[in-house]
Amino acid sequence: MLKQIEGSRAMAEAIALCRPEIICAYPITPQTHIVEGVGALVRDGTLQNCEFINVESEFAALSVAIGASAAGARAYTATASQGLLFMAEAVYNASGLGLPIVMTLGNRAIGAPINIWNDHSEAMSMRDAGWMQLFAETNQEAVDLHIQAFKLAEEMSMPVMVCVDGFILTHAVERVDIPQQEDVDTYLPPYEPVQVLDPADPISIGAMVGPEAFTEVRFLQHYKQQQALSLIPVLADEFEDLFGRRSGGLLRTYKTEDAELIVVAMGSVCGTIKDTIDELREEGFLIGLVTLISYRPFPVDQLRDALAEAEHIVVVEKSVSVGMGGPLANDIDLALRNMAHPPRLHSAVAGLGGRPITKNSLADLFRQSLVQPWEGTHFLDLNERIVARNIHRSRKVRRSGPIAENLIRQMATEN
């Protein structure tokens, strides 16, 4: 059913259609509207047979979900930013125990400085936590990915984060096609756990595992995610068959067939990038886009296939691994590694803490990558005067290593 609806509300309805049995809620901007929405659907009876539990922290939220999931219930929660960090220990635990919890991240920056706006820092902070991470480009895809996420999580016995850009998606009112309950029921069967806490068949879950078996446990987790690389496209196909639209999958290409330069990005920024590409193509710039949906598992082979023919790759990402650079760029580098003639990789960090990513800046960035390629990480729309002033001030009192010196020199020549 088509609706003009806020993204959070649309996701809430989609989550309710998945018939979760336990929902744990703890408020944090910008995911709050999602759990509020599901909560209302529980209260008004739309979502039956579901416990909505107001907990005292994100740590408890995911912990309650862990207990519920281990006891055989379909469990859901949502969080963002600091909340994800506060539950970090439980994030690792849920995946270690193989519990198919689905959690929405209303992607938001991490403080300090405290900042409520969108970027992908918190998702990146948990990229190694053993969860699958799917990034939605649009609210429609956010809705659809939740439905696919439950199925993916439960088939793999592994938790899934559905990453939706805070405010940009969560608070945007757009036209969204909300699926019908019977279709969702057809797509998503009731949860059948691979193991469950049951007095009729007792087991001990959560053993202490020593050096003799820990590597194997981790390998099996890794192997499982590698298997998910095959499952995710299948689920997208099935979804398309049933709902009549393409959503999800590992990645999506846009005008990459003849592209000399391919942009790689995740989430809502891909819309802006596609607009920019359309305009640049009118100038004759052979440019395309790969939208990465599944960040974990990371589809190395599929990316390699998509990127192999290009001469340049520009990775635009909303996160920085301080001291290293863009984590996604680093991961893309892995995909290009060992190719005979790999494309040249350019890394750009953009939209931190909610900074708008404009078509102009993007267009400049893409052009610059061809004419004046940079080493290391480019911070899009960085106010260089401010940082330079701060750097020069601190330089008087602090020692600076050679790399930092280079950064400053580079900045000076750019000015």
Place this chain on the structure above:
Amino acid sequence: MEHPYAITLDVGTSLANHTGSWRTKRPVYVDRLPPCNAACPAGENIQAWLFRAESGDYEAAWRKLTENNPLPAIMGRVCYHPCQGACNRGEVDEAVGINSVERFLGDEALKQGWGFDKPETESGKRVLIVGAGPSGLSAAYHLRRLGHQVTIKEAGPLPGGMMRFGIPKYRLPREIIDGEVKRITDMGVAIEYGVKVDDIAETMREGRFDAAFLAVGAHIAKRAYIPAGAAARVLDAVSVLHSMEDGEKPMLGRRVVVYGGGNTALDVARTAKRLGAEEAVIVYRRTRDKMPAHDFELEEALQEGVLVKWLSTIRNVEEGEITVERMELDASGFPQPTGEIETLATDSVVLALGQDVDLSLLDNVPGLEIDKGVVKVGPNMMTGAPGIFAGGDMVPSERTVTVAVGHGKKAARHIDAWLRGETYEPAEKHELASFDKLNTWYYDDAPRTIQPVLADVRRTSTFEEVVGGLDETNALYEARRCLSCGNCFECDNCYGVCPDNSVIKLGPGNRFKFNYDYCKGCGVCAAECPCGAIQMVPEAI
């Protein structure tokens, strides 16, 4: 179900981990010797029969008791219960009233008509017993149980010996004696009354007896020389008590003096009171704490109005009065005369100065030795004459019914062995279950609401001969006060307190066993065993 690798485990799989290898000490169940048992002259397994009594299975308790002593109704009345003096419960609050429970069981047996089983097989051996007193009856019972033919020859007209002729009725009703003796004769023990054995060797030959047990009581009163006028009425305690049984009540008068400090003196004084004497005075040459009589008997006598003149000896007896000299104890505690004289008005004087045994039947027995009025016996109760054993008042020992019963049992076992050409070796005694071996926390200090009841019970048990026996509730209560020193009473503590679940409960009556595969040897079971029935033993490494 196939579980996720390593993080999910099957339940109870820890059984593969044998933690017993950690152990440096191992607990072992032991049976220690309860102090009551150790103190019992009759060798009763008191703890064991109390254990059965406390669950209300009185017949089982009685059967356990009578494994060692066939006379519980008698014993429950006349035993001076050294067991209670030894009872560990005395250190917690007050000793268990063992004697009163014994009496209850004995009475219950008579009431219910429980009897002894006849022996399953006959040995074909014949044993002569001389005297149907406690020692003789006890020996007869045990020998019969062992399958021997037993004949008792008794000089008197009735069974019981000194129990009948030396202990007043108010302490031991005669139907009790008759009832318990009948049970023994019902087993096939023959008693011939009015048969005085004059020559033991001859009697044995005539009756073709393979062995004999001599158990003649001390019926002869000891005399002391006291100057007495012709009209003075001087009697001895044995004849006074004996005549109580003949139906001819002794004429003692309004004022009676009893001379002596033993239990017999008290019996006579109390008998005199019961016969109507207004004044019964015991004259004793030493002090109360030196008195051989049991203090509780003295206490009872005093409560009944018996008077005692301490530190006094009788110098002269005349008609209607006696002359008494005051004594003083010297440094060694021996009474010395002071020369201070006084007179006491009295109608009669009863001498209670001890008794002797008539040993004339032993003349001309080769090898048999007599010393200071008693027969010498070896550790096996056998006299110097092969096949002739002796016990009770006839041998050097304390002269009590209980000791006599104990002699009877002990002699029976040795006689049995001797008849088979063997030597009886008593089982090695267990280590004593002394108070320090117990963990008395687990026994209740009765809550206040119950204490008055408890006090009643104790009073009853102390005065049973006067007040009567315990009713079932009280007997049960008293039995349950037993700490079961040194012997597992299946309280489940070890089974419960083991942090390693390494005690296996074998079910009622079967106690427990340790599962050494898992026992880490922490020692909690031993520390928390209420009755000291677990010992920690170093592991051999």
Place this chain on the structure above:
Amino acid sequence: MEKDNPMTSETTPGDGVQKLHFYQKGTFTVGNRLVSSDERSVQSSIDRSNALTCGHRACQGCGEALGARYAIDTAMEAAGGNLIAVNATGCLEVFTTPYPESAWQLPWLHSLFGNAAAVATGVAAAMRVKGRREVRVVAQGGDGGTTDIGLQCLSGMFERNDDVLYICYDNEGYMNTGVQRSSATPPAARTATTPVLGDEPGNVFGTGKSVPKIAVAHEIPYVATATVADLRDLEAKVKKAMSIHGARYIQIDVPCPLGWGAASHETIHLARLAVETGFYPIFEAEHGRVTSVRKIRHQVPVTEYLKLQKRFAHLFKGDKVDPRVARLQARCDANIAEYGLLDAA
């Protein structure tokens, strides 16, 4: 009715004779063949579930292993076997479930150190939503996982009145990590992080907290303290807790031979002395009010308790009595006064 001893009030009807019979031979022992079978303790039963079975790797004389079997077996019986346990990280978790062996015999889940209460909430909610009302949920952990790192989740579980019985096995420190101080460590006690050094050796006076009191302040349906030294009281409390739905908290004093520096056979003795000195008050509270206390049977001075433990050995080193012994006695006396642990003479 005041329940100063669960045995007197619960197991004996008004019949004086019955009462008389009960108060005999091993009244305080685990079993008593003299009482009727329905009054016997779970631990005395040959059919007890042994929810925590042999082969676990707890130290010799571990009070926690004992307390856990006592509590979980009782809960198992109360729930007719329909019980799920959630375990916080700690000794109990480590010594029971090192791969590849589990010593548990009921469905059991270990997630993290500080989230047992919340995980249990999730399990209970799942059972509710699945329509399996008969399945009951217990969360358990040590004092570190309860009074410190797990307190927030615990408080949340309490205030939501989630249908979870939380059992804290209190051994007064972080024993699993090598005996460090927790907020349940008593004053003066030596731990690895409160060494016997400086002006105030051992744990500092005036610190720590009472989580039972915190639980009472939540006005949850049931709060109790118990001890491995009084099995019947412990079982009565677990049974009672299991008869109630909603948030419940039981804290059990479980001496740790290793951490306290005591002989392994002293475990129960120490727990008993902790009660008899007034060091560890044993009480019950319902809906925010204390409803009963376990009276002291034979009061003993605190020194008898302290002297058996090396963690307090520094108090008895010199010739003079350390004044902090008097402060610890004062602590006991304050407990005795606050909870009325002594019967009026």
